[in-house]
């Protein structure tokens with residue numbers, strides 16, 4: 269099954285300019301990194317793909333499921349840029365609550381919350397109040413919440429922002445396991461070098477357009493000749509944006 273945006277147009281209000289216009293995109297298998305400068309339209313793409321907002325034109329589908337269907341919402345999970353901890357809820361209660369909102373029974377939600385927290389390696393913190401978790405931990409709670417109903421597609425808006433290197437490592441391992449289990453992941457980030465070399469695919473956007481979408485090798489070869497090792501992803505990204513500006 270493939271998540272597809274077909275000729276989608278979206279703007280935030282009738283008098284505002286379109287952020288995406290007749291925008292089409294097909295999510296590849298595996299882990300895809302979504303790159304682009306501030307305001308490129310990455311969050312908007314993720315929100316459309318998650319059916320959090322509805323396009324003014326075009327359609328979003330997953331296989332033969334329309335984004336308007338309840339089944340679609342079960343298959344696709346979205347994690348927003350910021351997760352608000354709820355003072356009265358522990359990590360497990362938070363995840364179970366999201367599961368319940370997604371239509372699971374209370375018992376199921378409670379059981380699955382435990383499993384989801386195990387998947388993101390937060391078992392030890394399951395009884396800790398969400399307000400007492402670190403920024404990286406609360407993001408992993410967000411991923412657990414996104415996973416609690418066994419979604420097949422995970423849309424993550426800047427999940428690694430503010431994580432320290434150890435949290436990042438852990439987070440990468442969690443993602444790698446999910447991808448191994450067949451979950452498709454689309455992840456936006458400003459950390460070009462951080463993940464690009466591990467991803468299966470890279471999509472680069474600017475001003476509502478896709479500048480490149482392909483496997484990671486096709487992205488990395490965009491780096492100018494002579495780019496220092498360790499700077500290849502950054503070089504490729506900059507070269508693509510510079511070329512995109514000339515179009």
Ligand SMILES: Nc1ncnc2c1ncn2[C@@H]1O[C@H](COP(=O)(O)OP(=O)(O)OP(=O)(O)O)[C@@H](O)[C@H]1O
Pocket residue numbers: 280287304305306307308309310311312313
């Ligand atoms: N709620 C909103 N109301 C009005 N305009 C918005 C809203 N959200 C986003 N926009 C506008 O839509 C455009 C694309 O924003 P979007 O958040 O999708 O970009 P982005 O690539 O995710 O940026 P960033 O990297 O800064 O998060 C920007 O011009 C932004 O100002």
